[in-house]
Every structure is written in structure tokens, then in C-alpha cells.
Amino acid sequence: MEHSDTATSAAHSTEAQGNGASTLTQVDRARRTDPAVLKDLLEKMLLVRRFEEKSAELYTLGKIGGFCHLYIGQEAVGVGAISTLSPDDYILCSYREHGHALVRGLDPGEIMAELCGKKSGVSKGKGGSMHLFDKTKGFMGGHGIVGGQIPLATGFAFASKYLKQHAVTLCFFGEAAVNIGSFHESLNLAALWKLPVVYICENNRFGMGTPVERASSLYDLSGKACAYNMARAYVDGMDVLAMRELVMEAVERARGDNAPMLIEARTYRFMGHSMSDPVHGHYRTKAEVEEQKRHDPIKMFTSTLETLGVINHDDVAELDKKVREIVEDAVAFSERSEEPDPMEIDTDVYTS
Numbered sequence: 001m002e003h004s005d006t007a008t009s010a011a012h013s014t015e016a017q018g019n020g021a022s023t024l025t026q027v028d029r030a031r032r033t034d035p036a037v038l039k040d041l042l043e044k045m046l047l048v049r050r051f052e053e054k055s056a057e058l059y060t061l062g063k064i065g066g067f068c069h070l071y072i073g074q075e076a077v078g079v080g081a082i083s084t085l086s087p088d089d090y091i092l093c094s095y096r097e098h099g100h101a102l103v104r105g106l107d108p109g110e111i112m113a114e115l116c117g118k119k120s121g122v123s124k125g126k127g128g129s130m131h132l133f134d135k136t137k138g139f140m141g142g143h144g145i146v147g148g149q150i151p152l153a154t155g156f157a158f159a160s161k162y163l164k165q166h167a168v169t170l171c172f173f174g175e176a177a178v179n180i181g182s183f184h185e186s187l188n189l190a191a192l193w194k195l196p197v198v199y200i201c202e203n204n205r206f207g208m209g210t211p212v213e214r215a216s217s218l219y220d221l222s223g224k225a226c227a228y229n230m231a232r233a234y235v236d237g238m239d240v241l242a243m244r245e246l247v248m249e250a251v252e253r254a255r256g257d258n259a260p261m262l263i264e265a266r267t268y269r270f271m272g273h274s275m276s277d278p279v280h281g282h283y284r285t286k287a288e289v290e291e292q293k294r295h296d297p298i299k300m301f302t303s304t305l306e307t308l309g310v311i312n313h314d315d316v317a318e319l320d321k322k323v324r325e326i327v328e329d330a331v332a333f334s335e336r337s338e339e340p341d342p343m344e345i346d347t348d349v350y351t352s
């Protein structure tokens with residue numbers, strides 16, 4: 001089958017639509033970005049990576065129950081995108097959301113406690129890995145039903161426009177979700193009603209063990225927006241700065257003109273679908289995963305910053321030490337925390 005990488009534009013053509021084909025390198029983008037921002041992006045990607053590595057360890061020790069989907073390999077997408085938001089904006093994600101929650105500033109200890117089912121977790125230990133929430137930070141989950149967050153995000157965008165809050169909603173989902181009916185219903189209404197929402201499809205190439213080519217008739221998934229007269233772009237999801245620049249533009253347009261957008265971030269998952277799945281399985285080879293790791297977003301970004309002299313080897317070691325300590329403190333906090341009271345099982349189901 002041929003890759004139908006169409007560059008067809010929707011009627012709301014924007015400069016951003018050319019972004020996927022941009023010839024700018026990461027070094028070019030880094031040169032025009034504040035060094036403090038660059039360091040912050042690297043620190044956040046490192047924090048997510050170390051947190052996820054620790055989560056894998058705790059899962060193996062049986063301290064994390066249920067499902068646990070890691071974000072290793074995809075860090076540039078969440079970090080780049082969320083770095084563009086204001087405190088009043090909203091974020092909705094799939095179950096692969098530990099990284100998004102960390103970047104949004106949810107407390108690492110409370111996230112870890114949630115993964116371990118503890119009372120001090122962000123969802124009182126009753127949601128687990130797939131259901132991280134913090135209303136005070138506009139972090140509205142963590143959703144286990146594939147694509148379930150897409151109509152909810154559309155509703156948040158509708159509400160914030162209706163209430164004139166000027167908030168933007170970022171909605172993250174995997175590429176398998178674009179074949180869910182409510183994805184199409186949501187995009188149609190968001191375009192029709194001009195809602196301030198940016199849909200970010202994290203195309204990590206596999207829905208569990210199914211490669212995207214076996215599930216979607218269109219390989220350029222951003223092209224799905226054309227059916228709804230919506231702006232769209234695809235972007236290298238391994239490049240944190242390309243991600244940040246594109247989402248910044250999309251967020252500004254959403255906030256200013258109430259124009260929604262679909263972004264396809266092309267990325268790769270280095271781990272298995274969830275912790276209970278093999279890394280390679282029958283659907284990809286070890287060699288393929290190793291080849292993809294050459295584009296590790298953290299290694300590439302570190303090398304860019306070193307090339308430009310923004311950081312040196314010692315700075316990286318120091319940052320890494322700092323985030324490892326944050327993760328260790330998060331684990332210690334979780335270990336100290338109590339289990340939820342069984343009598344709490346049916347509280348918090350409905351709001352009063």
C-alpha cells in the first residue's frame with residue numbers, strides 16, 4: 001500500500017499546515033528560543049522519563065496494580081504541547097497520561113500514590129494509572145475508553161466559549177482513536193461551532209499490536225480534518241521544539257479566533273502497549289525499536305543544546321540527579337501513604 005501523504009489543505013488554511021514539511025532543524029528552532037525555556041523543556045522530558053522508568057520498576061514489584069501504560073519515547077509531544085498553555089486552560093488525555101499530568105504540574109508524589117492505589121493519590125487512590133485528575137489544574141483525566149476524552153474535550157471547549165472564559169482545551173489521544181465515531185462527531189461540531197480546542201493525535205504507530213497501516217485507510221491522519229473544514233498539520237513528535245512552536249500557534253488561534261485544529265504528532269512508543277505487554281510482540285521487531293531509539297527525543301534535544309552550548313555534560317548530569325530525587329521523593333511519599341478506606345468505594349461517583 002502506498003503512503004498517501006497528502007498535503008491537501010482544509011478551507012481554513014494556515015501557515016501551520018506547512019509545518020509538517022518544515023525544513024527547520026531543531027538547532028534552528030533552539031537558536032530562536034530562550035535558553036531558560038530550553039532547559040525547562042529538557043528537565044520536564046527527563047522528569048517524565050525517570051518517573052516512567054520508576055513506574056515500570058514498581059509495576060514489576062507488584063506495587064502498581066491494574067493497567068499501566070508508559071509514555072517512554074513520546075515525551076516531546078506532551079512536554080512541547082503543554083508548555084504553551086495558561087493555568088486556566090484544560091487538558092484531557094487517554095490512559096497514557098502520567099507524563100501529561102507531571103508536565104501540567106500535578107504533584108509527582110500524588111501521581112505516584114495514585115498509581116499505587118493510595119488514599120493520598122490525585123484521585124484518592126480510586127482511579128489508578130489511567131484516571132489521573134486535578135480540577136484545580138484543569139487536568140480533566142485520564143480516560144480508559146479509547147477516544148472517550150474527545151467528545152468530553154469538545155464539551156469543555158464549548159463550555160469555555162459559552163462562559164467567555166477564553167480557555168483553550170488540549171485533547172490528546174492515540175492514532176487508533178481517529179476511527180472511533182465520536183472523534184468525527186466531535187471534529188464536526190468543533191469546526192461548525194468554532195470551539196477553542198486543539199486535538200493532538202499522538203501517532204505512535206500502533207494501537208496495541210495493530211500497525212496504523214492495517215487500521216486506517218488514510219496514513220496522513222491530520223488529513224481527517226479536511227472532512228470537517230478544520231485546520232490541520234502534522235509534525236515531528238520526536239522534536240520538542242517543533243511540537244511547541246506548532247501548538248503555540250494553534251493555541252493562539254484557538255484562543256483568539258475560536259478556531260479548532262487537528263495536529264498529528266508522529267512519534268514512537270519504546271515500551272510495550274502496557275506494562276503487561278511485551279516490548280516487541282509479533283507486530284514489530286527488536287531491530288525496529290532499536291532503530292527508532294536513535295531518534296530518542298531526549299537524546300536528540302540534549303545533543304542540540306550541547307551543540308549550541310546552552311548546557312554541558314555536567315549540567316545534564318545535574319538535571320538528571322534533580323529529577324531522580326523528585327521521583328525518589330514521590331515513591332517515598334506513596335510508600336508512606338495509607339490505602340483508601342473500603343467504605344469510600346462509592347463516594348465521589350457523582351458530584352453534588
Ligand SMILES: Cc1ncc(C[n+]2csc(CCOP(=O)(O)OP(=O)(O)O)c2C)c(N)n1
Binds near residue numbers: 094145146175207273
Ligand atoms: C472503545 C475501546 N475499545 C477498545 C479498547 C481496548 N484498547 C485499549 S488501548 C487500545 C489501543 C489504542 O491505541 P491508540 O489509540 O493508538 O493509543 P496508544 O495506546 O497507542 O497510546 C485498545 C484497542 C478500549 N479501551 N476502548
